[in-house]
Amino acid sequence: MKRVAFVFPGQGSQEVGMGKAFYDSYDEVKQLLDQADTALGTSITSLMFDGPQDELTKTENAQPALLLTSAAVLQLLEKEGVKPVMTAGHSLGEYSALVAAGALEPLEAARLVQRRGQLMEHAYPTGKGAMAAVLGLEQADIQHVLDQLDEQEAVDLANINCPGQIVISGTKAGVEIASEKLKEAGAKRVLPLNVSGPFHSRLMKPASEEFSAALKETDVNDADVPVYANVTAEPVQAAAEIEQLLVEQLYSPVRFQQILEQFVEADIDAIVEVGHGKVLTGLVKKVKRRMTTFNIQDPESLEKFMTWYKEES
Template identity: 65%
Template sequence: MKRVALMFPGQGSQAIGMGKVFYENYPEIKELFQEADRTLDFSLSTLMFEGPNETLTLTENAQPALLLSSIAVHTLLIKEEIQPVMAVGHSLGEYSALVAAGALSLEDALPLVAARGRLMEEAYPAGKGAMAAVLGMKQEEIEAAIEGMDSDEIVDIANLNCPGQIVISGTKAGIEQASTVLKEKGAKRVLPLNVSGPFHSRLMKPANEAFAKKLDEVAITEASIPVYANVTAAPVTDDSEIKELLLKQLYSPVRFEESIRNMIEEGVDAFVEVGNGKVLSGLVKKISRRTPTFAIQDQESMDAFISWYREES
């Protein structure tokens, strides 16, 4: 049996029309979406299929939308008797991975991530925080440049995505200042990201107390497969450890590259991006060209993966 690792995308991968093809073609997915609408007490499915884009992009909407579209695809993979051996999610995607691993129910996870989105928005004043992707520099070089800045502004490393692509997060002034310094120190480019806040930086810590209360209200159980945690890049299945790591995840860097490398060491025949977009597949190709990657977001891409999975190795 082939060893498949599932990857679940995070915020930024949302798009109008996400999940619609599966909703229209599979009664069980239609039911899943309708159940989600009832759980959230508003029509998330209509927002996903019709927009408007500025409403879908709001953190409190994008997060449950991405979770739902990922779990829809995962549901169809399980129906096809495809059993992953491990999973990873990028930021919000970690919740999708935990639902797929049976550690969280979808019914609990949808309102939880909507609340997470709201709290992240409220943690720091709108327009005062920023994030930027730094291309062509190593982690140590970025850290040294940030530490050498003569400033009281906050700048943290937020995402360690792949070789040569690291995201920084902090105050707007801090990110602007860091961008200039990093270009002087040899960064190929520093690209501002279209986000609403300084996610995965210590500026998110104010959200933690309220989010801890939300987490206390949901049941977290042992995961059926290892989920590689953003905070540690290590596999986790224990329920209490999962909870502790989800709290730290809000203000800690997403160690995606390290997670993928650790998963490859455990033996993976393919990485499969489950949900919307191809962002994570693109990152994996930059980390390891040897491991096949698939991104499932429509019937054609699903059929291609299933066909590969069933081939005799």
């Protein structure tokens, strides 16, 4: 049996039409997504299938939409007998990874990330926070620049994605000042991100405290397989540790490059991006070009993966 790792996309991969081909093709997906509409108290499916894009992109909508698309694909993979030996997700994607590992039920996870999205959206005044992608500069050099900023400018490392691609997050003024200084320090480009808040920075601490209360109302189980946590880039399976790391994740950097470095060196045959988009597949290739990868976001890509999976090694 082939050994595969699952990775799950985070916010930014949402797109109108996501999940619709699965919904139209598989009764079990239709049932899951119809149940999600009821559980969330809103027609998340109509937003996913018909938009508008700006409404789907709102954090409290994008997060359950992405999780549910991944959960739908997981259902189909489980039906085919495909189970990962390890999982990880990028930011929000960590919740999908926990669903894959049996630590969270899909509908409970959808409710939880809907609440997470609401808290993140309102944690910091709209328009006052910002994020930017820094290309072509080492982590230590970026950190050195950030350490020179005034305390009130508050900018942190947010996503360590792959060699040469790191995201910073903080106050709008701080990110603008840091962007200029990073260009002076040798960054090839610094690109502002179209996000609604300073995610994965110290400015999310207030949201983490409220989120901790929401998490206590959710059933979190021990994971069946290792889930590599964003905060530590280390495997975790105990429910109590999972809960603590999910709280810390809101204001801590996503160490995705470190996670991928461990995945590509592990005894696995492929890394499979489960859910909408191909962002993480691209990051894998930047860490190890020759790693076998798949992304499953529609019935055709599912069929392609299953054909490979069933082939004799």
